[in-house]
Amino acid sequence: MTLIVDAHEDIAWNILCYGRDYTRSALVTRAQETEAVIAETGLATLGLPEWLAGGVGVIFGTLFTRPRRSKFASPFSKSYTTAEEAFSQAMQQIDIYRRLADEHNQFRLIATRSDLEDALAPRQPPPENGGRQIGIVLLMENADPIRKPDEVERWYDEGVRLIGPAWMGTRYCGGTGEPGPLTDDGVRLLRYMQDLNLVLDTSHMAEQAFFQAIDRYGGPVIASHSNPRHYVNGDRHLSDDMIRALVQRDGVIGIVPFNKFLVPGWERGDRKDAASVSTIVRAIDYVCQRAGDAQHAGLGTDFDGGFGAEATPAGIDTIADLQKIGDGLREAGYTSSDIEAVMSGNWLRVLRRSLPD
Numbered sequence: 001m002t003l004i005v006d007a008h009e010d011i012a013w014n015i016l017c018y019g020r021d022y023t024r025s026a027l028v029t030r031a032q033e034t035e036a037v038i039a040e041t042g043l044a045t046l047g048l049p050e051w052l053a054g055g056v057g058v059i060f061g062t063l064f065t066r067p068r069r070s071k072f073a074s075p076f077s078k079s080y081t082t083a084e085e086a087f088s089q090a091m092q093q094i095d096i097y098r099r100l101a102d103e104h105n106q107f108r109l110i111a112t113r114s115d116l117e118d119a120l121a122p123r124q125p126p127p128e129n130g131g132r133q134i135g136i137v138l139l140m141e142n143a144d145p146i147r148k149p150d151e152v153e154r155w156y157d158e159g160v161r162l163i164g165p166a167w168m169g170t171r172y173c174g175g176t177g178e179p180g181p182l183t184d185d186g187v188r189l190l191r192y193m194q195d196l197n198l199v200l201d202t203s204h205m206a207e208q209a210f211f212q213a214i215d216r217y218g219g220p221v222i223a224s225h226s227n228p229r230h231y232v233n234g235d236r237h238l239s240d241d242m243i244r245a246l247v248q249r250d251g252v253i254g255i256v257p258f259n260k261f262l263v264p265g266w267e268r269g270d271r272k273d274a275a276s277v278s279t280i281v282r283a284i285d286y287v288c289q290r291a292g293d294a295q296h297a298g299l300g301t302d303f304d305g306g307f308g309a310e311a312t313p314a315g316i317d318t319i320a321d322l323q324k325i326g327d328g329l330r331e332a333g334y335t336s337s338d339i340e341a342v343m344s345g346n347w348l349r350v351l352r353r354s355l356p357d
């Protein structure tokens with residue numbers, strides 16, 4: 001089984017808003033949730049048994065906050081209007097990750113390179129999970145919780161290692177559905193991030209802000225969960241120029257196995273089998289063809305990120321099914337080392353370069 005690194009899961013958000021218990025199987029979660037919750041967030045796809053069965057070793061776990069003006073705001077989910085509210089909601093999510101790691105030894109937080117190597121190393125005696133812990137690296141999606149740019153250091157001390165300045169537009173830059181540049185505070189934010197060698201996650205950044213950030217940011221850059229615009233057009237996705245810019249900076253792009261991001265015109269309620277594993281492979285291959293190698297594509301599933309098993313390609317029911325993507329790459333002619341790069345190696349390269357000792 002190939003090790004998998006998944007660059008985007010909103011774990012704490014789901015615990016905070018829906019009370020999901022991720023030590024249980026996704027199938028148990030599904031059976032216990034109300035129709036109203038499932039209508040909002042979809043059929044659960046994440047759970048400890050599935051992470052283990054799928055060989056998922058490292059996850060970028062988000063601190064995700066949602067502005068109240070979002071069309072997705074709902075009675076179940078938290079939202080904010082002020083930086084202060086965003087701050088406290090993101091801090092709550094840090095506490096959630098800490099509790100998860102404190103109370104269950106299958107999970108551990110990764111803040112340093114040695115944490116990473118420990119999480120990847122088989123342990124003695126091997127526990128039931130085959131000797132591997134699930135490591136979680138903290139990724140802030142939407143930087144509004146950072147009340148002032150110089151507060152980056154505080155979040156770093158709390159363990160945040162990747163920051164995506166945007167979701168919709170934020171105080172720092174234009175975002176999905178809200179085009180715009182980096183603001184003055186956005187420019188300052190990047191400066192503080194660079195001092196700490198934080199990873200800049202460009203997913204959700206508006207195109208104008210994206211290119212400004214690429215030009216001025218000297219630290220590592222990625223797109224944790226973004227697909228090529230070639231298949232589904234729109235500002236949520238990456239143009240060929242954006243893909244090329246990330247590749248030139250040795251960045252990695254996490255492909256999202258979500259039908260809406262893979263099949264043009266697909267909407268909630270449309271057929272699951274409108275996409276298949278080969279549709280995911282096609283999107284990965286698109287990035288690899290632009291790059292000229294397999295060093296810049298990865299997985300960023302965004303599973304349980306506002307959609308569920310009803311909206312993932314046929315053959316992908318839970319996170320345990322991600323290994324099928326490796327099989328699909330093999331059928332498409334990818335070598336074992338290229339498959340390993342896409343499934344985990346490329347993200348590990350980013351982490352090993354950016355995490356402190």
Ligand SMILES: [Zn+2]
Binds near residue numbers: 141204225302
């Ligand atoms: Zn997102």
